[in-house]
Every structure is written in C-alpha cells, then in structure tokens.
Amino acid sequence: MSADFQLAEGSLDALFAAMTAAGRRIVGPRASDGRVEIGEVRSAGELARDGRHSVASAKVAAFPRVEKILSYRAEGRELAVEDPALPARPTVLFGLTPCEARGFGALSAILNWGTPDRFFNARLEQTTVVAIACTRSDEACFCTAVGGGPDHPGGSDLLLHPLTGGGYEVEVLTEKGRALVALAADRFQPPEGTARTAPAQVEAGFQMAEVTAKLPRRFDEPIWTEQSLRCLGCGACAYVCPTCACFDIQDEADARGGVRLRCWDSCAFRIFTLHASGHNPREKQGERWRQRLYHKFSYMPERLGVLGCVGCGKCSRACPVDMDLKEHLTEIAKGS
Amino acid sequence: MDELRDKARELLQAGTVKVVIGHAAPSAGRRRPVFVRTPADAARLVHDEGCWHNLATYLTRPQVRRLGKPAIVASPQVLRAMLQLGAERQLAEDEAVALAVGNASSIRVLPTLSAVEEHLATVPDELGAAERAELERLSALPPAERRAFWEEQLGRCLKCYACRASCPMCYCERCTMDCNRPQWVPVASHALGNLEYHLVRAMHLAGRCVQCGTCGKACPVGIPVHLLTLFAEGTVRRHFGQRGGASARPEYALSTFRPDDKETFIR
C-alpha cells in the first residue's frame, strides 16, 4: 500500500483555501435537500462524506449537459462563425468515489475514438481528480466486478485513503496531483503509517468474464424483452452514468444568427435511432435495452479495450422502475 | 396481499388474462413494476404505500400489449388513468381487467371501464394533504421567491424525461418535444429549454392529469415536477368543474367551453 503523504482532516480547509486562491473551481459531492449532488463546493464542510454517491455524475466537468460548440452571426450577406473560447477554468473534482474517477477513462476512450474531441479534452486537461476511497458501499455498487474497487486509483490524480483516527493517507498518481499538493505543500506531511479504515466490502455478484463471453451468443434471445418490460425508455440511466457519452447536436438559430449546442442524448429514447425515412432499427424497447448492454459490455471492450461501466450503481439508483443493472448482468452471466 | 395474489392467480389460471401488471418487492426498500405471466409467479405481487408508480402507463406500451390481455393492480389513480385513457380512445372498454385496491382491504375485480367508473364514484378524488400544503405554500410566496424556487429546481433538470415516460397520459408516440420541424421546444437542458418543456407538459396535462404524482417521484434529481401538473389540473377543476380521469367519456376542458366561462383579467 503506497502512500506519499498524510493529510490531517483539519487541513482540508486550508487546502480548499489554497486551491481557491490559485484560481481553481472546486466541484464535488455535496448534500442538498436530502440528496447528494455534484456541485460547486466552497469549503470542506460542504462535502458529502459517508454515502457520497451523488445522483448524477461528475462527468459534467468534462462533458457538460449543454455545451456551445460554435456560434454564428449573419453580417449582411456574410456569415461570421465563431469558435467558442475553449474553457480555461481549472477545476478540482474533490471527494469523488474511485468509480467516478475511473469513468473518465472510458469517456476519454469514446470521445477520442477516431477524431479527438477537443472540447472534452480541453475540459479534462483543466480538471484535477481527487478521489476518496470508499469505506461504505450499498447494494447497488459493483465496482469490483468491472475491474474497479473501493480504493482503486484508476482515473485519479490524487487518491485519499481515510485513516482510522481521522485524516487521510494520500497517493499521488500523476503530475497534476503533484501540482495540487504543491499548492499547500506544508499541509502534506510524511505518512506516519497510521492504519487505514478498511475499504468498503463490495460484492461483485457476478463474473464480468462470463458476461463478455456469453453476450455474443445471446443477441436474439427473449431475455432482452423480459428484462426491459418495465423500462420506461427515459434517459435517467444514461444521464447519470459516468461513462455514457452519447450526444445530440442542436442548432438554435434565427435569421440573424445562432448557436450550435452539444447536449446529452440517450440510447433508451425511441427517437435515438429513428431515421428520417421513418424506419427505426431499434423500434422496440427490448432492442434498445439490449443495445445499451452490448455497447457497454461487448462493443466497447471489443473496439476500445475498455468496459463502458465502472460499477458505480448510479443507473440503478436513479432508475424510476428499479432496472437493477447488477441484477441483470448476474442473470446474463448465469445463462447458457 | 393474499387476496390480491389469489385473484391474480385465478385470472391467469382461467386464461382470462395473459399478464398481471403489478408491483414486486425485490428487497425491503424497493418496489418495481412486474409482469406476472404464470399462476405461480403471482406470489411475487405486493401492494403497499411504497408502490407509487402509476402502472397504467404500461397499458399503452407496445412491448406490454404484445403480452396479451392484462389485469392491472389498480389504486384509485391507476383506475382514473384507465378512464382517461378510455376517454382518449387509448384503451377499449374491456381491454384490461382492473384489480382495484384501495383503503378497503378487499380486492374488487373490475373487468370493464364502466365497472371502473362505477367503482370510482365511491372513492373520493382529493389531492393528498402534503401536495395541497406544498401548493399553498408556493402560491403564498412573493413572486420573486417563487420564481427563484422554480429557477433553482428546473435548473437541475436533466431532460431525461422520466416524468414524461412514467406518466400514463404521456403516451403520444410523437411527443411535441420530439418534433424537430420546427423544434418548438428546445431539446437541450438549459434554463430556457427546461422551463419551456415543463410548462408545455403541464399545459398538455391540464384537464387530463389524474393527480397521481408519479412524475415527481420518478424524477431522478428530485424536482417536484408534479406540482406543476397538479397546479394546472387544479386550475381546470376550480374554473371549469372538469377533471382528468373522471369518466370514460371524453370531456376535455381545453377542447370544450361554455359561452359564459368566467374570468377577471380580459379587458
């Protein structure tokens, strides 16, 4: 277990102050009205600690809900097209769960496949991820089944491990992490070897290898209809998911000019694959559900070498009709 | 609960219905819609206060329709939704068998919309105390505070459409939101897009809403969107005496009128 520093609980405020003074925007899970939401956090006290699973994902820092990608103005007979200034606001995502941190890897794989997505890349470049290892999990979690874990370092620039007596051991994983430490260097002490709080027990529930092996054979089975009978076809799961990156392009314009926006889209919507001709290759909800699973657990590993899931459980928690992904995957793994 | 399961089992065994739409409890805190196809499976059915989904939304879904004639575990709000669907020609008179559950512990089997309407005449149609209190509280706020409340709430909307998808009355295969020529309501979940969407939805439900509150409970980020539809429905009820889910005969407030409709604001 490597540790580079120790950070006292009481030092968090000073760290926040140092980050703010250095012009960083701090975003993290915070308690709001009985829910945990990702939002701007001004002090360590605002951070949600236990039960840190925010409803929606911190992916908004690099993949916002609505993003302007160009604007234009009619000037006489000419069109003046403007690229938006690429974001220059450095952000620290503080207090994320390790599963959320891993999500950026999958997003990056999708959004750099073929043509690099300069909007996403620019935002991610400006983002430092500070995750805190989980000491608690709930029944929706299954990070361990998908190559993650409650204290997995993937995707983090700094990983904080809670200590039994309070405070954290700090793992510095990247240059960005190192740069963040340097902002409040005097607060980061040498590690004292204090015991870490045991990481959360997360029962995998199923073998991912079984799912990946079985999926190619099961394309035409009735299981997809069965599993999706109650699915409402809303976008909740896709929108809260740390690895979902499907988007729609919307032009909002009039004769004088307009903007081109990128906004979130969900494969669960019926019109997601509706052709202009009226034909829909995924007319049935079962076909859309199947596509969602295949995309995340078959096509992405095959094409991009990364799973489209970090086992955070946000989709299951957000789903109005309890489409429990862990349960569905277990069922798929069990079948022949 | 036993009576519900027995009735469901009977109907399936007799072949009267091919599926019973109800709720199951996969774990203590969770309730989910379930589609029981075999008599043995009827043991999974539960019904309690945790079962908030308006199951009538499944009566218009192609995947569920393909399963065959359904029975549906029906709270009063499900029953009202069935009547409204009947009024709007989305549900035929004997297309679904309602297993009416309510305050009384016994289950009533209602095989037709007429039976549903007759039964509902004995069930008061009132807004819950909590919803009434919240509507009153918001209405009493100074306008600037009310605006701030809705701006903050609707600003969190993701445009996931869980509200629309969970609503039994939002069955349009081509929702106005999905129409892009013209794109009348913005797709993007920016402030304007969110406000316009929710106002359109509330207006499209005014006079049709059965006041189940499912939309608000379905919202993954906890926006009380049901307050908007409840408010618009309340306006219709107060002014025109018509309401959603009253009858299987169409009587939609916004496509009817009385020459002496009263208002105080037209100059």
Add this chain to the structure above:
Amino acid sequence: MEPTPTRAEPSNGTGTFQPKITAFVCNWCTYAGADLTGTSRIKYQSNVRVIRLPCTGRIDFMLLLKAFARGSDGIIVSGCHPNDCHYTSGNYHARRRWIVFRDLLEFTGIDLRRVTFAWVSAAEGAKWAELVDEVTNRVRELGPYREYQALLGAGIE
C-alpha cells in the same frame, strides 16, 4: 438563438427605456380595429409589434414565452369579443387556454403585469390605442424584462 447577455435598450433619444411590446391579435377583430385606429388618425405609442393570426384560438400558449425569449418586455393578446368570433368559437377556446396558462405562469413566477389580454373589436379603434398606450406605459415603468432575459444562455457551458 444566440443569447444576448447585454441587450442595448432602445431609447427615444432622451435616454428613457423603450419597451418592446409584442401583440398577438386576431385578423378579423383586433387587427381590423388597429387598422381603424390608424385610419382614424389616432396617435399611440409605436412600441408595439403586431403579429396577426387568423384567430385567438390559434394562439399557442408557447408563443407568449417565445416572445419573451426573443426580447419582448411586454405582451398583448387580443381578439374578438365572446360571441363575435369569426370562426364562431375560437375565442372561447382561447379564453379557457388563457385562464389555465395565465395561472400557471404566475405559479412559476413569471411577471403577469407584463401580459395583457383584451377583447378589441374591429370598431374599437380608440380602445386599441388606449390599450397599447396603457400597456406601454406600464411596461416602461416595470423596465426591461431582465429576469426572463437572464434565462437565455443560462445553463450553457
């Protein structure tokens, strides 16, 4: 459309804010009435932009919100008096729609002082002028509808 965070407010040269008023009117009554105002040489403030529709029954409630989104500070909706609709009952349907929508707008905190509904017949040229003047003065007093303008561009990164 491109959000305009700081809209240059029209003025009449003396620096007084000039509100933009959009009027949705029916062709057969209010539009004709407004025409009569002109032919009668009755003067009234020119802040109003008139949008002619066949009937108030055709006025989609969203048009009002679109007008605010496009920079209107005030809105007038006007048509034939009840019982006089050229299409018999369009205005009755409109009236019902306005009753519901207006209450809903108020519930969401939209400033109802900026929305005025009226019946103006083809013979009421004077009424049209009075209506426009009264609304224009009232909205001028209220100032630009900044709260609504603030929604444009909000939530876009």
